[in-house]
Amino acid sequence: MNTHFPCKRISEDGYELWLRYVPVAQPALAEYRAALTHIVIDGVSATLQAARDELVFALPCLLGASVPLADTAGRGALVAGTPHRSPLIAALDLEADLAGVGDEGYVITAVPGAEPNRIVIAANTDIGVLYGVFHFLRHLQTHQPLRGLRVVSAPKIRLRMLNHWDNLDGTVERGYAGFSLWDWHKLPDYLDPRYTDYARANASIGINAVSLTNVNANALVLTRPYLVKAAALADVFRPYGIRVFLTARFSAPIEIGGLDTADPLDPAVIAWWRAKADEIYAHIPDFGGFLVKANSEGQPGPHDYGRSHSDGANLLADALAPHGGVVIWRAFVYDENVAEDRARQAYSDLAPQDGRFRPNALLQVKNGPIDFQPREPYHPLFGAMPRTPLMLEVQITQEYLGHATHLVYLAPLFAETLDADTGCAGPGSLVAHVVDGSLDGHALSGMAGVSNIGSDRNWCGHPFAAANWYAFGRLAWDHRLSTEQIADEWLRVTFGNDERFVEPAKAMMILSREAVVNYMTPLGLHHIMARNHHYGPGPWVAGGRRDWTSVYYHQAGPDGIGFDRTASGSNAIGQYCSPFRELVADLDTCPEEYLLWFHRVAWDHTMKSGRTLWDELCLRYQHGVEMVREMQRTWDALSGYVDAARFEHVRTLLAIQEKEARWWRDACLLYFQTFSGRPLPKGVEPPEESLEYYLNLTHYYVPGIPERRFG
Numbered sequence: 147m148n149t150h151f152p153c154k155r156i157s158e159d160g161y162e163l164w165l166r167y168v169p170v171a172q173p174a175l176a177e178y179r180a181a182l183t184h185i186v187i188d189g190v191s192a193t194l195q196a197a198r199d200e201l202v203f204a205l206p207c208l209l210g211a212s213v214p215l216a217d218t219a220g221r222g223a224l225v226a227g228t229p230h231r232s233p234l235i236a237a238l239d240l241e242a243d244l245a246g247v248g249d250e251g252y253v254i255t256a257v258p259g260a261e262p263n264r265i266v267i268a269a270n271t272d273i274g275v276l277y278g279v280f281h282f283l284r285h286l287q288t289h290q291p292l293r294g295l296r297v298v299s300a301p302k303i304r305l306r307m308l309n310h311w312d313n314l315d316g317t318v319e320r321g322y323a324g325f326s327l328w329d330w331h332k333l334p335d336y337l338d339p340r341y342t343d344y345a346r347a348n349a350s351i352g353i354n355a356v357s358l359t360n361v362n363a364n365a366l367v368l369t370r371p372y373l374v375k376a377a378a379l380a381d382v383f384r385p386y387g388i389r390v391f392l393t394a395r396f397s398a399p400i401e402i403g404g405l406d407t408a409d410p411l412d413p414a415v416i417a418w419w420r421a422k423a424d425e426i427y428a429h430i431p432d433f434g435g436f437l438v439k440a441n442s443e444g445q446p447g448p449h450d451y452g453r454s455h456s457d458g459a460n461l462l463a464d465a466l467a468p469h470g471g472v473v474i475w476r477a478f479v480y481d482e483n484v485a486e487d488r489a490r491q492a493y494s495d496l497a498p499q500d501g502r503f504r505p506n507a508l509l510q511v512k513n514g515p516i517d518f519q520p521r522e523p524y525h526p527l528f529g530a531m532p533r534t535p536l537m538l539e540v541q542i543t544q545e546y547l548g549h550a551t552h553l554v555y556l557a558p559l560f561a562e563t564l565d566a567d568t569g570c571a572g573p574g575s576l577v578a579h580v581v582d583g584s585l586d587g588h589a590l591s592g593m594a595g596v597s598n599i600g601s602d603r604n605w606c607g608h609p610f611a612a613a614n615w616y617a618f619g620r621l622a623w624d625h626r627l628s629t630e631q632i633a634d635e636w637l638r639v640t641f642g643n644d645e646r647f648v649e650p651a652k653a654m655m656i657l658s659r660e661a662v663v664n665y666m667t668p669l670g671l672h673h674i675m676a677r678n679h680h681y682g683p684g685p686w687v688a689g690g691r692r693d694w695t696s697v698y699y700h701q702a703g704p705d706g707i708g709f710d711r712t713a714s715g716s717n718a719i720g721q722y723c724s725p726f727r728e729l730v731a732d733l734d735t736c737p738e739e740y741l742l743w744f745h746r747v748a749w750d751h752t753m754k755s756g757r758t759l760w761d762e763l764c765l766r767y768q769h770g771v772e773m774v775r776e777m778q779r780t781w782d783a784l785s786g787y788v789d790a791a792r793f794e795h796v797r798t799l800l801a802i803q804e805k806e807a808r809w810w811r812d813a814c815l816l817y818f819q820t821f822s823g824r825p826l827p828k829g830v831e832p833p834e835e836s837l838e839y840y841l842n843l844t845h846y847y848v849p850g851i852p853e854r855r856f857g
C-alpha cells in the first residue's frame with residue numbers, strides 16, 4: 147500500500163476522490179462498531195492483499211476504532227474471501243448466489259444467527275472480493291444499516307474501460323486537468339504512488355481496463371523501451387483487476403518496423419504484427435489488446451491500401467488471438483474528401499461490414515454520430531450491426547462541455563444514449579442491450595470513457611468532474627442504476643451525508659446537463675464551438691475543412707436554420723430504425739431537443755410553446771444562463787455543509803461558468819440574428835458586447851491541444 151490518505155486531513159483538496167474515509171456519525175457508528183471488530187481474509191494473493199489493505203486503512207478511519215486483522219472469526223468478524231481459499235466462506239450456503247455473479251461479481255450478506263450479525267463478502271474470484279470490499283466500504287460511507295444487508299451484484303458489461311488520450315510527451319489531448327498521470331520519463335523505475343491510488347479509484351467503481359495512450363497514436367509506444375514502461379504500470383494495476391491496452395498506430399510496421407508498407411494483407415505486415423504481439427505479451431502477460439483509430443482525422447489505416455476497416459481490424463485481431471487479446475476498432479471514421487453528410491459516414495462504411503470482423507474484435511462507437519456534443523441523438527450503428535460486438539464510447543473529459551470549469555454532471559447524457567430504444571430488433575432494443583451483448587448474444591461487451599484524469603491534485607480539475615469518472619464506472623457496471631442514485635452516492639462519499647446538503651446538490655447536478663445544452667447548443671444545434679481548441683462559441687467558423695466548420699452544421703440563412711437530414715436532405719434519418727426514424731422525420735413529432743439536428747426550420751416556425759423558432763431559441767439561451775445562476779444560488783446556500791477549500795473552489799468555477807454561459811448566449815444570438823433579422827424577445831438580456839467583439843476574441847494556449855492539431 148502506498149502513502150495513502152491520512153484520516154486526519156489538514157484541508158480538503160479532492161485527492162481522495164470518493165475513497166474519503168471520514169468518521170461515521172451516530173446512530174450508524176454504534177451499529178458499525180459493534181458489528182465490525184476484526185477482519186478475516188483467508189488466502190494469499192496480491193488482490194486479496196489489496197482488499198486487506200483497503201479495509202485495514204478505511205475501517206479505523208470510518209469507525210474511529212482499531213479493526214485488526216485476525217486469523218479466526220469471533221464475534222463481530224468481517225469475513226471476506228472466496229469459497230476456494232476461505233473455509234469460513236465455503237461453509238456458508240452461498241453456492242446459489244455465487245453461481246449467478248460470475249468471475250467479477252460478489253455477494254455481501256449479514257449472516258443471520260451470528261450476533262451481532264457477521265458480515266460476509268464472498269465472491270468466486272479474488273477480484274470479486276476486492277469489488278465487494280469497495281461496495282461494502284461505500285455502504286458504510288453512506289451510513290446505511292448492516293442489519294438485513296444483502297447485496298448480489300455482477301457487472302453487465304465485460305470491458306469497463308478508460309481511454310486516456312495521453313501523449314508520450316506528457317500532454318493530454320482534450321485534457322483539462324493538468325498533464326498526463328504517466329511519467330514516461332521516470333518509468334519503469336519510479337512508480338508514483340498515484341498509480342496505485344488511481345488503480346484503487348478505478349477498482350472501487352469496477353473499471354477493469356485502461357488504454358494508456360492517445361488514439362492519435364505514436365508508434366513509439368510499441369517499442370521495447372515503452373513496453374517496459376507500460377509493463378511497470380500493468381504490474382501496479384494488476385492486483386486491482388485492471389488490464390492495460392495500448393493504442394496501435396496502423397503505420398507502425400513502417401515507422402518502427404522498417405517495412406515499406408502497412409497493407410493489412412501483406413504477409414510481411416501480418417508477420418510483423420504477430421511478432422509485435424508476441425513481444426508485448428512477453429512484457430505484459432495479461433495485455434488487453436489494441437485500441438485503434440484508423441482512417442479518421444489524418445490517422446493512417448487500411449483505406450490507404452484500398453482495404454476495409456474489417457481487414458485492418460482482423461489483422462490485429464489475428465495477432466492478438468493466440469494470447470487471448472482483443473482489438474477495439476473505433477467507428478469514429480469520416481473523410482473530408484467524401485461529400486456525404488458526416489453524420490452518415492461511419493454507418494455507410496461500417497454497417498455493410500457486419501459479420502466480417504473476427505470474434506476477438508469489438509467496434510467502439512461514440513454515443514452520437516458526430517462527436518460528443520452536449521446533446522446528440524444516439525448513433526444509428528447501434529442496432530445496425532447485430533453480428534459485431536459494439537462498444538459504447540462516451541467522453542468523460544468535457545471537450546465540448548466547458549472543459550474543466552463548467553459543472554456538468556454527465557450521467558444523464560450517458561443514460562440518454564444507454565436508454566435509447568433503437569427499435570431495430572423490435573420494441574425494447576435499447577442501446578444498453580446492444581452494448582451489454584444481451585440483445586445479440588455477444589459474450590464480448592464493453593463501454594469506454596475518454597478519461598478526464600490528469601496530474602491536477604484533485605485528478606479531474608473541477609471538484610465535480612470526478613462525479614463523471616465515478617458515474618461512468620457505475621453505469622458501465624450496471625446501466626440500470628439511475629442517474630439520481632449515482633449522484634446521491636457520489637455526493638455522500640465525496641462531501642457528506644447531510645440530507646440538507648445532498649438533496650439540493652443532487653438537484654443542481656441533475657439540472658446541469660440541460661443547462662449546458664441550453665446555453666451552448668439548444669434545440670439540436672451542434673458543432674458551433676470555436677475552432678481547434680473548442681473553447682467558447684464559434685458559430686461563425688467557416689473556411690478550411692468543411693466538416694470542421696460550424697456553418698456546415700447549423701446552415702443558418704435568412705430563411706431559417708438547421709441541418710436537413712430528412713429524405714429531402716442528407717437522409718441520415720434513413721439510417722435509423724422505426725419508429726424513431728418516423729418520429730424524427732416528421733417536423734410535427736420530432737422532439738424539439740433534436741429539431742435542428744434533423745431539420746432545417748424557418749425562423750418563424752411555430753414551436754410547441756406557441757413562440758416562433760427565433761424567439762424560442764433566444765429564450766433557451768437565456769434560460770441556460772438562468773439555470774447556471776440557479777446552480778450558483780443552490781451552491782451558495784450550501785456553504786455550511788462543505789469545507790471551505792472545496793466550497794470556494796466550486797463557487798469560483800460556477801462564477802466562470804455563468805460568465806461563459808453569457809458569452810455563449812450573446813455570441814450565438816448576435817451571430818444568428820444577422821440571419822434572422824429579428825429582435826431579441828422580451829426576457830432576453832441585451833448582449834454585453836458587439837458581435838465584432840466576440841468574433842475577434844482569440845485565445846492562446848488553451849489546454850488540451852497538442853501541437854499537432856485537428857479541427
Ligand code: GCW
Pocket residue numbers: 311319320361362439443478517518545856857
Ligand atoms: O472530437 C475529436 C477531438 C479529437 C479526437 C477525436 C477522436 C483524439 O477533437 O481531439 O482525437 O475526436 O475521438 O478521435
